[in-house]
Structure formats: structure tokens, C-alpha cells
Amino acid sequence: MAGRLQPFGPKGVPSGIAKSPVDGPVRVTTVGLDIDEQGDPRHHGGPEKALHHYPRDHYAGWRQELAGQGGNVAPLDQPGAFGENLSTVGVTEADVCVGDRYRLGTALLEVSQARQPCWKLNHRFGFAGMSRAVQGSGRTGWYYRVIEEGEIAAGDRLELVNRPYPQWTLQRLLHVLYVDRLNYAALAEMAELPCLAESWRKLARQRVASQVVEDMEKRLAGG
Template identity: 70%
Template sequence: MSEPASAMRVSIDAVLTGVVRPFGPKGVPSGIAKTATRARIRVSATGLEGDGQGDPRHHGGPEKALHHYAFDHYPAWRLALAEQGAAGDGVLDTPGAFGENLSTTGLTEADVCIGDRFRLGTALVEVSQARQPCWKLNHRFGYAGMSRAVQQSLRTGWYYRVLETGEVAAGDVLELVARPCPGWPLHRLLQVLYVNRLDYAALEQMAALAPLAESWRKLARQRLERREVEAMERRLSGE
């Protein structure tokens, strides 16, 4: 994680937006189904113009303005779904399977740190948190264990907050311009959250990590105070 900021530049392969539609067996409102566009899109403090979220309590907002998922992970997911006998109805054929707004190749959770600032087209964005997968992925992929598999794989994707508004289009460059927390790659953050869940020393550092979204810092504080891990089943299964 020591490379200079100028060394981390990737092309934005796809910019994706979606409107809110009924989703899943209960028809809950969701904007998870997104499609790529070649148009230049306005990046505001709450995300891409024309992009919708059906559940504003858990999705969207300033701390989850943009969702980025690495297309690098798609081959592994195709294999994993095939092993489970779940075809996914071709959802992994193109970017957007995970409801992401940005798709790239060459940048994963091992490369990106909390607080990283990127020039995104003409906007400036900052990595605010990783994703906590929810039950909607189970219906999206036709596999009841998908949200749990994403969590266990640590291939979750991540979110940005928008520091400077601007515009972005596919083909633009995503370039790292600042790295204030080189010791906190997303892979490490996810290890603390989902693997070494009661690593108290790491949780103390996580709770004090200024660029990390407050909801994640609060989660770390709660684990430290209660000496236990919060329930996750409802988020993962929807039950």
C-alpha cells in the first residue's frame, strides 16, 4: 500500500444508474437493477443524477453516494454460482450485477484504503466505507446464500462520499490523489468486521478512523462496549 498516489489510475469501464422498481417476491422498492450509460452524468453530494434508491434508510445518502464494484471479481462469482447450480440468469454477463454505479478493472478491496481520495471525472470523491451485503443479493442472483457468500469472500465493493461535485462518463480516469490512512485497506477493514470480529485493538483503531463513516465507527464502539458481535442474520436473509 505504499505506492505514490500518481501510480494508481484506472479507466472507468462503466457508469451505471437505475430507477426504483418493485423487486423480489414481495415487490419491495429497489434501485439495484442498474444499466450502463455512455452519457456524461452529474455527480452530486448524494450520487449520480438519475440514480434511485428504494430504501433511503440503508442505501444512498452522502456517506453512500456512489457504489464501486470491481469487475475483477466477476469470474470468481460466475464459478461460485455454477458450483451452487445457480445460473444467475446472465446477471454477471455485464457490469451492474451488484447494483454498482462504477465498474473498473485493476482496483480491488486489497488496493483501496479508507479515506482514499480519487479524482473521478471532474468530481472528487473519498472512500467512506465498504459494503455490507444484504438479502437483496440473494434474489438478484437466484441463490439464497449469495449475501452471505459476498460477506465471507470480502469481495463486497465500497462506497464514496462526494467532496467536490462534477461530471463523469465511461472512459474517464479514476485517479488516486491522496491516501491519509495507508494502514487501513478495505481488505483489513473487512477482516475486522467479518473475520476477526472481536479484535479489540483493531476495533479501537477502527472507532477512531476519522474518514470512516460514522455508522461503522459506531459499530466498532458497540462491539468494544458490549464485548459481542451484533446480529447479522436479518440483513443477510431478510427474515
């Protein structure tokens, strides 16, 4: 999936969150799909967030929950609803680990971090609590860095080729980040994971040093 910049939200900020399926092979570089765009390069895209993966497995649950909240379920009619580039069935945050390497097409990808949902999801789905719901559910999706550039296409099989940290599933990572938030032993271990994005390792170090959980309000609700 890929998207072009469009005005988004009440302030019309440029965003590429609305992504659509792409036919045929697409070039993948160290900063993502060569036909994809991001409106906020400080927080989206780049080498540590080159590709976003969101499991199609989660869509049915979100459809039910959003309908109950009066939200907009229309984006769920096709893959790309969460701004993801990759969508699969049969693998979730419980199955994927930090540092996993996957062959997809001719590209080699490495799991760098889970997603930290932001306020844009609230507008995307017409539900002011959507970013918090995604964070609280652990159904966040995840990002890859690109180890070897190449081409990918819809229907390519995602093949695990290496798993250096099987004890660090994304489910566990998210539990430490959002539930057991001042588990200093886990945070210290997290800070030493060489495959984890540096921004997450820094966050872990700061929590250990300050013994305080950082403010997430601006990210979740917008400024």
C-alpha cells in the same frame, strides 16, 4: 451505471439494484448520480453511500461459483450486477484504503466504507446464500462520499490523489468486521478513523463496549 425503481423480490419491494451502463456524462452530487434511484433511502444512498464501486475483476469468480450453486449468472453479463455505479479493472479491496480520495471526471470522491451485503443479492442471483458468500469472500465493493460535485462518464480514469490511512485497506477493515471480530485493539483504532462512515465507527465502539458481535441475520437473510 444507474437504475430506476422497479418491484423486486417475492414481495415486490421497490429497488434500484438493477443498474445498467449509461452513455455520456452524468452529474454527480453529494447524494449520488442525479439519474440513479434507491428504493430504501434508510440503508442505501445518501452522503455516506453516494456512489457504489464494485470491481469487474470479481465477476469471473462469481460466475463460476454461482454456476456451481445453480444460481442465476445472467446479471453478470454486463456491469451493474451488484447494484454498483462504478466498475473498474485492476483495483480491488486489497488496493483501496479508507479515506482514499480519487479524482473521477471533474468530481472528487472519498472512500467512506466497504459494503455490507444484504438479502437483496440472494434474490438478484437466485442463490439464498449469496449475501453470506459476498460477505465471507471479502469481495464486497465499497462506497464513496462526494467531496466535490462534478460530471463523470464511462471511460474516465480513476486517479488516486490522497491516501491518509495506507494501513487501513478495505481488506483489513473487512477482516476486522467479519473474521477477527473481537480484536479490541483493531476495533478501537477503527472507531477513531475520521474518514470512516460514522455508522461503522459506532459499530466498532459498540463491539468494544459490549464484547459481543451484533446480529447480522436480518441483513443477510431478510426479515
